[in-house]
Amino acid sequence: MTSNGRRPLLNRRLAEFGTTIFAEMSALALSTGSINLGQGFPDTDGPEEIREAAVRALRDGRGNQYPPGPGVPELRTAIAAHQKHRYGLAYDPDREVLVTAGATEAIAASLLALVEPGDEVIALEPYYDSYAASIAMAGGTRIPVTLRPHEETRDGVTHRRFRLDLDELRDAVTDNTRLLLVNTPHNPTGTVLTREELGEIAKLAVERDLLVITDEVYEHLVFDEAEHLPLASFPGMRERTVTIGSAGKTFSFTGWKVGWVTGTPDLVTAVRSAKQFLTYVASGPFQYAVAEALALPDTYFAAFRADMLAKRDVLAAGLTEAGFKVFQPAGTYFITTDIRPLGESDGFAFCRALPERAGVVAIPNAVFYDHREAGAPFVRFAFCKRTEVLVDAAERLRKAFAH
Numbered sequence: 525m526t527s528n529g530r531r532p533l534l535n536r537r538l539a540e541f542g543t544t545i546f547a548e549m550s551a552l553a554l555s556t557g558s559i560n561l562g563q564g565f566p567d568t569d570g571p572e573e574i575r576e577a578a579v580r581a582l583r584d585g586r587g588n589q590y591p592p593g594p595g596v597p598e599l600r601t602a603i604a605a606h607q608k609h610r611y612g613l614a615y616d617p618d619r620e621v622l623v624t625a626g627a628t629e630a631i632a633a634s635l636l637a638l639v640e641p642g643d644e645v646i647a648l649e650p651y652y653d654s655y656a657a658s659i660a661m662a663g664g665t666r667i668p669v670t671l672r673p674h675e676e677t678r679d680g681v682t683h684r685r686f687r688l689d690l691d692e693l694r695d696a697v698t699d700n701t702r703l704l705l706v707n708t709p710h711n712p713t714g715t716v717l718t719r720e721e722l723g724e725i726a727k728l729a730v731e732r733d734l735l736v737i738t739d740e741v742y743e744h745l746v747f748d749e750a751e752h753l754p755l756a757s758f759p760g761m762r763e764r765t766v767t768i769g770s771a772g773k774t775f776s777f778t779g780w781k782v783g784w785v786t787g788t789p790d791l792v793t794a795v796r797s798a799k800q801f802l803t804y805v806a807s808g809p810f811q812y813a814v815a816e817a818l819a820l821p822d823t824y825f826a827a828f829r830a831d832m833l834a835k836r837d838v839l840a841a842g843l844t845e846a847g848f849k850v851f852q853p854a855g856t857y858f859i860t861t862d863i864r865p866l867g868e869s870d871g872f873a874f875c876r877a878l879p880e881r882a883g884v885v886a887i888p889n890a891v892f893y894d895h896r897e898a899g900a901p902f903v904r905f906a907f908c909k910r911t912e913v914l915v916d917a918a919e920r921l922r923k924a925f926a927h
C-alpha cells in the first residue's frame with residue numbers, strides 16, 4: 525500500500541515489523557476455544573496487598589498528576605534498596621535510578637540514547653520481540669549471536685539448554701560495535717547465563733570498551749541450581765552497564781508498566797534524555813504500589829518462585845509425555861520445545877495447526893530469529909497460568925500426540 529502512489533506509508537526502519545505473531549495466535553485461540561499458552565502474561569493478579577496499595581495511592585491522590593520525571597522518590601529508593609539487598613550493588617536513588625513505562629520503554633530509551641545511526645548492536649538470538657524494532661528505530665544495525673541447542677548427560681540425566689558460543693560472540697565484535705544487548709534469564713529459551721559465561725561477556729566488554737544493556741526482568745524467576753547474577757556486578761561492568769528491571773513479571777502485574785533502569789549518573793542521564801520525550805512519565809499511582817512490592821519480605825519472592833517452578837514441572841511433564849523434546853528452562857516462564865520428535869520441522873505450520881489439533885496455542889520461536897532456519901523446529905509454551913489450566917493443556921497435548 526502506498527500513501528501517494530510512490531512511497532510506502534510505514535517508514536523503511538520499521539517496514540520489516542508488520543504485525544506480531546501474538547495477534548494472529550491470540551485470535552486463533554479465541555476462534556477455536558484453545559488454551560492460550562502463547563503470550564507471556566499470568567492469568568491471575570499479583571499480591572492483594574499490592575493491588576490495595578495501588579488503590580490507596582489512587583484514592584489518596586498520589587501519582588494522579590504527572591509524577592517526577594525520574595520516578596517518585598519512594599520507588600527510586602525501593603529500587604536502589606532492592607539492588608543492594610539482592611546483589612550488593614549500590615545505586616544512588618537520585619542520580620542512578622530511572623523509572624520507565626515498563627522494561628519496554630527502558631529498552632527503547634536506552635537504545636535511542638546510546639546508539640548512533642550505523643552503530644552495530646549485538647543481541648542474543650532468539651530475541652525478545654521489541655529488541656529488533658528498538659534497534660531499528662535507533663538507526664542501529666543488529667548483529668545476532670545465536671544461542672545454540674546443547675545437550676549433555678550427567679549421572680544418567682540428560683540436560684538441555686540453549687548455550688552462548690563465546691567464540692561466536694567474540695567474532696561478532698567489530699570496530700563498529702557500540703553495545704551488547706544481553707538478556708538473562710533469557711526469553712524465549714529459558715537459559716540463565718552462568719557465572720563463567722557472564723564473566724567472559726564482561727571481559728569482552730571491558731577489552732573492547734563496549735557499553736552493555738542487560739534486560740533482567742526475570743531476575744526472580746530462576747529454578748533448580750540456577751542463580752541470577754547481574755552483569756553489572758562483574759569487574760569493570762558497573763561503569764558501562766545499563767541494567768533494566770520491571771515489576772510486571774516479578775509481581776504479576778504486567779498491565780501496570782512500571783520498569784526501571786539503574787546505572788552510572790552519565791548513563792542514566794543519557795537514557796533519561798530519550799525517555800523524557802517518549803512517555804515523559806507513566807503509571808503514577810502504580811509507582812507507589814511497586815515501591816511497596818519491592819519491599820515485600822524474601823518469603824514472597826521464594827513462594828513466587830516455588831509456585832512457578834511447580835507450574836513449569838506440570839507443563840514440562842505433559843510436553844515430554846506428548847513426545848516433545850523439552851528444554852527444561854532454568855529461568856523465565858517459558859518452555860522451548862523441539863518438535864522434530866513428533867515428525868514435524870516447521871514451527872510456523874505446527875503452531876498454526878496446533879489449535880485445531882490439540883486445542884492449545886503456542887508461539888513458533890522462528891519469529892524471534894533473524895536466522896529463521898535456526899529457529900524453525902522450536903516452539904515456545906508459557907507456563908505462567910493457573911495449575912488447572914496447565915493440567916488441562918498437558919492432557920490435551922498428550923491426547924493429540926502421545927500414541
Ligand SMILES: *Cc1c(COP(=O)(O)O)cnc(C)c1O
Pocket residue numbers: 625626627628629652707711739741770771772773778781782783
Ligand atoms: C516481558 C518482557 C519485557 C517487557 O517488560 P514490560 O515491563 O512489560 O515492558 C522486556 N524484556 C523481556 C525479556 C520480557 O520478557
